[in-house]
Amino acid sequence: MLSSTTPTATTPTGTTSVETIADLLARSDRPLRSFEFMPPRSEDDVYQLWRATDALVPLEPDFISVTYGANGSNRDRTLRCTRHMVTTGLRTVGHLTCVSQSISELEQAIEGYREAGVNHILAIRGDMPGGATVPWVARPDGLANATELVRLVKRTYPAACVGVGAFPDGHPASNDLDLDARILADKAAAGAEFAITQLFFIPEHYTSLVARVRALGCDIPIIPGIMPITSFGQIKRFGELSGTDVPADLVARITEVSEDRAAVRQIGLQAAARLCCRLLDEGAPGLHYYTLNRSRATTELHSMVRDLRPEMPGR
Ligand SMILES: Cc1cc2nc3c(=O)[nH]c(=O)nc-3n(C[C@H](O)[C@H](O)[C@H](O)COP(=O)(O)OP(=O)(O)OC[C@H]3O[C@@H](n4cnc5c(N)ncnc54)[C@H](O)[C@@H]3O)c2cc1C
Structure with a gap:
């Protein structure tokens, strides 16, 4: 069954095909919304994932994506999970990494x-x-970076629509924002048609990445990746895991109410909703929500964004 969110397009030869994310972005008549999921690691995780997808699919995402694990068993889980997702009719992006392969x-x-x-x-x-x-x-028998992987995907599966990662706060292993922009432009030149960013909280970091990439003559659409802070512990974890900068005033406001979980969550969600609106005002072509296989925060955030921006599509 194809959901209403996977419209078809007529090709020059008269056959119909599902519109790709690149097609949707090129139409650019509205911002896209999408959700990232992780392959389940245990039976309990499976139920959690299906609960989350059951709750989030009614929001009519333009696409969903499934992350790729770093070892063999994770890889099989990603492929199994992605195969299942695609049978639901949702436009599904399978992640692929070069690690250990x-x-x-x-x-x-x-x-x-x-x-x-x-x-x-x-x-x-x-x-x-x-x-x-x-x-x-x-x-020695693998690939050096994502640019090489884009080339391999395009060579092996030319019909695939390929996306890549981008880093508004800078890649954690590089202190050179210009190099990061050049790498993104290289990935686009290799055949990538859209980029999704690492999570971030400072809108100027996103706009400055977009400006750097455009200055290189590259017009790849860059979809911001969004994850609200819903617990005090996340502030430290975000910094450690992905080098994400959390604005000092947001850290201060959350720290002030750190014992009150509901208040932390409310402040985090409101900040994320304001970030989303600012990014849309700045011309972001969509919002990609990191769900952590849970639906509540994403549903609440999506609803807050729609209250602030009624023109945002989806239920
Ligand atoms: C949207 C998104 C989804 C992700 N999904 C997954 C996932 O499913 N599984 C997972 O394990 N991880 C995932 N990650 C994390 C990702 O693996 C790490 O962020 C990784 O460090 C960078 O991957 P990349 O594709 O950006 O690498 P690359 O684009 O290859 O760049 C990584 C770094 O390598 C260096 N580099 C690359 N090319 C060059 C060059 N030509 N010259 C000089 N230096 C260079 C630079 O320092 C660069 O910043 C994801 C990240 C993002 C943003």
Whole structure:
């Protein structure tokens, strides 16, 4: 069954095909909304994921994405989960990383996506065990970075619509925002048609990344990745995991009520809603919500954004 959110387009040869994310972005008649999920690790996780998708699918996302784990068993889970998602009719993006895989294993994973009918791939380098600040060492029979992965996907599966990652706060292993912008432009030149950012909280970091990339003559659409702060502990974790800068006034307001979980959550959601509206005002082509396989925060945030921006589509 195709949901109402996966419209079809007529190709020049008269056949119909599902519109890709690139097609939707090119139409640009409204901002897109999308959700990221993680493949489940246990039976309990499976139920949590399906509960989240059951609650979020009625919001009519333009696409959903499924992250790719760093070891073999995770990889199989990603492929299984993505295969299932695609049968629901949702436009589904399968993530793919270069970590611990030879080129031939990557080609097999790409074939797996093709066979499952997953025609969107988010080409990501991945990190060494230990995280993004551990120096990256490519396998001799593998790939060095996401740009090479974009090329491999386009070569192996030319019909795939390929997305890539972007970093408004700068990549944690690089202190050079101009280099980050150049790398993003390289990924676009290699065939990437859209980018999704790491989570961030400072809108100027997003607008400045977009300006840097445009100054290089690159017009790849850059969709901001959004995750609200819903607990006090997240502030520290965001900084450690992804080098994300949380504005000092937001940290202060949350710290003031740190013992009151409901108040922390409310402040975090309101800040995220204001961020989303500001980004849309600045011309962001969509909002990609990091769900952590839970629906409540995303549903509440989406509803707050719609209250502030009634023209935002979706229920
Ligand atoms: C939207 C999004 C989704 C993600 N999904 C996943 C996932 O599913 N699974 C997962 O494990 N991780 C995921 N990550 C995390 C990601 O693996 C890390 O952020 C990783 O450190 C960078 O991946 P990348 O694709 O941006 O790498 P790249 O684009 O290859 O860049 C990474 C860094 O490598 C260096 N570099 C790359 N190319 C060059 C070059 N030509 N010259 C000099 N230096 C270079 C730079 O320091 C650059 O900042 C995701 C990140 C984002 C933003």
